[in-house]
Amino acid sequence: MEKETITFEIKREVSITLVWIVAGMIIVTSTFLIASQSVDLWASVNAGGIAVILYLIALVGYSLRKPVPRKTRIAVVTATVVVLVITVFACVRMEDQTRWQAGMLSDIRATIGRGIMRSEMSKPLLVTLDQYHRQGRNKKSSLADVFKKMHSGVVVGVNIYQPKWKGDSMSVVVETLNPDRIVLVSQEVYVKGKEPQFRNLNGRVGMVQERFILTKRGLEHVSDN
Amino acid sequence: MSQTTDTPEFARGFLWQVVLLCIIALGLVFLLSSGFPLNIQVFGSRVETTTALLPWIVAGGQTIANGLSDFSGEQPVILAVAKAKAIVGLLLFVVGPTVVFLGLRRRSIGENLWQQLQPWHISHVLFGLCTAFVLVFACAIPYMAIRGEEVRHSLREAQAPQNSRDRIINEMNLISIDAAQFFVLPEELGGGNRTLLSYQLRPELAESAEAMYTSRIEAANIHVRAVSRRYADSWVEVTIDSAGRMNGWIFGGKFH
Numbered sequence: 515m516e517k518e519t520i521t522f523e524i525k526r527e528v529s530i531t532l533v534w535i536v537a538g539m540i541i542v543t544s545t546f547l548i549a550s551q552s553v554d555l556w557a558s559v560n561a562g563g564i565a566v567i568l569y570l571i572a573l574v575g576y577s578l579r580k581p582v583p584r585k586t587r588i589a590v591v592t593a594t595v596v597v598l599v600i601t602v603f604a605c606v607r608m609e610d611q612t613r614w615q616a617g618m619l620s621d622i623r624a625t626i627g628r629g630i631m632r633s634e635m636s637k638p639l640l641v642t643l644d645q646y647h648r649q650g651r652n653k654k655s656s657l658a659d660v661f662k663k664m665h666s667g668v669v670v671g672v673n674i675y676q677p678k679w680k681g682d683s684m685s686v687v688v689e690t691l692n693p694d695r696i697v698l699v700s701q702e703v704y705v706k707g708k709e710p711q712f713r714n715l716n717g718r719v720g721m722v723q724e725r726f727i728l729t730k731r732g733l734e735h736v737s738d739n
Numbered sequence: 740m741s742q743t744t745d746t747p748e749f750a751r752g753f754l755w756q757v758v759l760l761c762i763i764a765l766g767l768v769f770l771l772s773s774g775f776p777l778n779i780q781v782f783g784s785r786v787e788t789t790t791a792l793l794p795w796i797v798a799g800g801q802t803i804a805n806g807l808s809d810f811s812g813e814q815p816v817i818l819a820v821a822k823a824k825a826i827v828g829l830l831l832f833v834v835g836p837t838v839v840f841l842g843l844r845r846r847s848i849g850e851n852l853w854q855q856l857q858p859w860h861i862s863h864v865l866f867g868l869c870t871a872f873v874l875v876f877a878c879a880i881p882y883m884a885i886r887g888e889e890v891r892h893s894l895r896e897a898q899a900p901q902n903s904r905d906r907i908i909n910e911m912n913l914i915s916i917d918a919a920q921f922f923v924l925p926e927e928l929g930g931g932n933r934t935l936l937s938y939q940l941r942p943e944l945a946e947s948a949e950a951m952y953t954s955r956i957e958a959a960n961i962h963v964r965a966v967s968r969r970y971a972d973s974w975v976e977v978t979i980d981s982a983g984r985m986n987g988w989i990f991g992g993k994f995h
Binding site: 527528530531534535538539542543546552553554555556558559562563565566569570573574577578581582583586590593597600601603604605607608609611612613614615616617618619620621622623625626628629632633636640643644647681704705706730731732733735 | 829883906
């Protein structure tokens, strides 16, 4: 008789455990999936994490109810709170750290990109300036004529940059091609610039963009974004 | 049956659980001391274990992977594997504590249960595994948090001078362009008329938030020195020729 009672008790407890586990799984998984579906996992993990914390609070409250001794309750609740607080701290700091690292990669990429842009834009403009002033006082060709000789068929809006590698998304576009003024604009497709709302020449928003303006007096550099 | 084995504390099931817990704990300690994350081979496939399933580690890895995609000019993509790992990691924090807390309750209020349960019963094994997971996690998380703070601090301390150095290099790049145009411009337009001998740094290029720049003529080239404003005794030197090419980079102090 006693054995039957215990078997019944075990089955009941196992059923309760299974109900808790299934309910917890459904709550946590659905919270995770409902949260942001962007390329970043943090929104989903944070939402799922909050669901786990709420679930654990309910679980601890349920499993420590009477007749569990008061001392046991205090000890378990204290240990649980300490572990949860440290876990949340580790999680928050990890998010901050990895975002910082990803941002740093973006910054480094932007810095490298700006260097390449400046180099790639200044080279043809410096050659143009050099060829223009080599004509002496009586110049027959304008800045635009010299530039067109170097880049045959070039018109406003053309990208004169040749990609150097597979993922090279940079471009150098001729924005202005007047006889005494040439403007080149270089931009990146993915690398973010200083101002998130800046509208790039290619229609994207917030990406790195640099500009060089050539006149007979020399080059002027403008960092658009 | 002796008196000692009659008490629930020394019942067969209880002793078995203690042994099982010790074995699991020792195994986990061995795995953890082997380094994070640990990779093992299963039928020729590499399987990541230990911290690789912690949801915040998975999310952090995805964030850095996105950063690397940005860096290489590719569209960031979220992997289904990463998502699945994060969900499994979160569910571990549901299953483990549930089995442990409800199991502890059952054991704390049902005194004779230790004697009645079969030692190799599935619920015993599950309870043992979950208890080991919860205990190891509870013991490891303070260490992980402290270690994370150390890594965070050292990374930031190492990266800051590198960023400053990169910005200075970019500013020197502008100086080289200025020098090259000075070389080609005629004197009446403020140029050097095909020489750099009279080149002087323009005020807007001689000073920035990152560094103070000075220049001197050296064998028909310009030698530029940048002294950091952020890091004492840190500097960069470079030689610029008439075409604006930069050679002979030297880095000092924290930029070295």
